[in-house]
Amino acid sequence: MIRLELAGAHTRLHSTLCSACPQGPTGCCASPPGVEWSDIGRIVSLGGAGWLLEQMAAGTLRAGPRGLLILRVAPHRSDGQAPSKRCAFHGPEGCTIPPWRRAATCNYYICDDAFAHGGELRGDPAALAGREAHDALVDLYGNWDLELADRIHAAWPDGPPWNQDFLHWLGREYARLAARAESTGCPSLFPTKTGTHS
Ligand code: SF4
Numbered sequence: 001m002i003r004l005e006l007a008g009a010h011t012r013l014h015s016t017l018c019s020a021c022p023q024g025p026t027g028c029c030a031s032p033p034g035v036e037w038s039d040i041g042r043i044v045s046l047g048g049a050g051w052l053l054e055q056m057a058a059g060t061l062r063a064g065p066r067g068l069l070i071l072r073v074a075p076h077r078s079d080g081q082a083p084s085k086r087c088a089f090h091g092p093e094g095c096t097i098p099p100w101r102r103a104a105t106c107n108y109y110i111c112d113d114a115f116a117h118g119g120e121l122r123g124d125p126a127a128l129a130g131r132e133a134h135d136a137l138v139d140l141y142g143n144w145d146l147e148l149a150d151r152i153h154a155a156w157p158d159g160p161p162w163n164q165d166f167l168h169w170l171g172r173e174y175a176r177l178a179a180r181a182e183s184t185g186c187p188s189l190f191p192t193k194t195g196t197h198s
């Protein structure tokens with residue numbers, strides 16, 4: 001089953017398959033996504049600038065070419081088996097950070113197996129609405145990242161300074177892009193504006 005929590009750029013998708021992931025108990029969190037420019041802006045816009053700097057100081061997040069990269073760790077295993085690496089934010093009960101501190105991908109991505117399990121091929125309405133929202137978010141965040149990358153490169157050709165001023169600039173840029181997207185209207189993501197989904 002697919003469950004869609006429609007909330008514009010903060011939309012979340014859930015699949016019942018994830019609790020029995022065919023890829024193993026860590027699921028997608030074995031390979032965490034990058035925290036890209038738009039994700040950083042989103043996290044800052046939700047009050048997370050200090051938290052990001054703390055995670056960078058702790059080494060859980062580090063600067064990368066398109067934003068931040070999440071550390072992968074191999075947790076200790078008491079059974080002597082070789083541990084597999086996973087996202088540093090992954091714990092025994094799953095993700096240890098709230099949705100507003102995650103990359104958007106962590107909130108909206110589900111795999112093709114999950115869509116198939118949720119009945120996409122049978123035309124299940126929740127799966128179809130989920131796919132529509134998923135694809136719209138891929139486009140939305142992808143375009144935002146390209147636009148932000150251009151602006152960052154123009155302003156800081158040697159790379160941005162990782163400080164409060166830069167993070168808050170990204171937060172304002174994110175807010176500008178999000179407001180533009182909402183005013184432009186995307187039926188699969190902003191239902192209150194368009195009334196397309198109930
Ligand atoms: S989205 Fe797919 S790969 Fe990821 S945890 Fe769910 S079932 Fe596993």
Ligand code: SF4
Binds near residue numbers: 033097102
């Ligand atoms: S931040 Fe959370 S949801 Fe995203 S990869 Fe890491 S553990 Fe998984």
